[in-house]
Amino acid sequence: MRILGISGSARRDSHNTKLLRAAAEALPAGVELVEWEGLTALPIFDEDLEAEQPAAVADLLDAIAAADAVLISTPEYNHSIPGGLKNALDWASRPYETNPLRNKPALVIGASTGLFGAVWAQAETRKVLATTGARVLDTEFPVGLADDAFAEHGGLADPDAHERLTEALAELHQARELVAA
């Protein structure tokens, strides 16, 4: 099984990219996580551009289509989903009937430097994913106080948090099994 990991942050030292890498250390056996790194290459969603099939968009759609499930790690800007991530999901949702997110199991996690771990952005990302037709899990995984949340080697510093992330990823794995059955 292959999970496509999408970080909603463009920043080089992004906590959410670190969280994706922490997830890579918490996967069930036989599951691989592939990071998609094309967020900043995407043009702003524009129906006029759709006919031209920009390469960056095709890359996103292909990456989702090639994956068995999607894992999104989102920061939170002004209590909401970052514009870049929303833009990527808007592209990925087209066309509605056949978009690659349809029936794709999806899990949303998130990190923020404040107390609440992007919990509102996660909720809005789940809402958007559900609208695209993805099979988004209700599970939330907020990592607050992200400046101190990661160990030096890169994983989550708190063993309980690592355990919960492991459980959430196992849930995503099960969701994929159900879709595939």
Next chain:
Amino acid sequence: MSTATTPFTGTYTVDPVHSSFGFAVRYQGVSVFKGTLAEVDAKLADGKLEGVAQVESISIKSPAQFRAHVLSAEFFDASSHPQVKFVSENIELGDDGTAKVDGELTIKGITQPVSATGTYAAPAADAFGNTRGHLNLEAQVDRTQYDMNWNAPLPSGGKALANEVTLIVELSLVAEA
């Protein structure tokens, strides 16, 4: 239980290095956030305890946005109310080492009665030639009574931040020579 501050006769001032004004508040339903105001000044004299803590000395240093929010008018309003104050003339120190302190706590310019309980250690000679005693107190307050009303509904239900806050005050008190 005796009802006096007898073990602490005379005047005691706080040792700021070994004293703190702490708080703990539940967030996201299950987690507890703890912090302190490190800069504390207090005096116990003739049965009256007076303490002041500097809001700017709060342990939340980073991220800047978090610190700014806590110091803003949604919480401490530190620029208008730089200090938290506590005054009590009602200190009961029991023979069993328990302490009960009823007083008035001022945060953000609002004064409310507060009842704290805890333990004390009677003054005794310390390793540095001082006479030192300890007072460790806990109290529950409702932050909304101090006009600290910020909150937000969680997507999973409930509120982001509890109204109940536990205050944990540790005072190391040194007798004035």
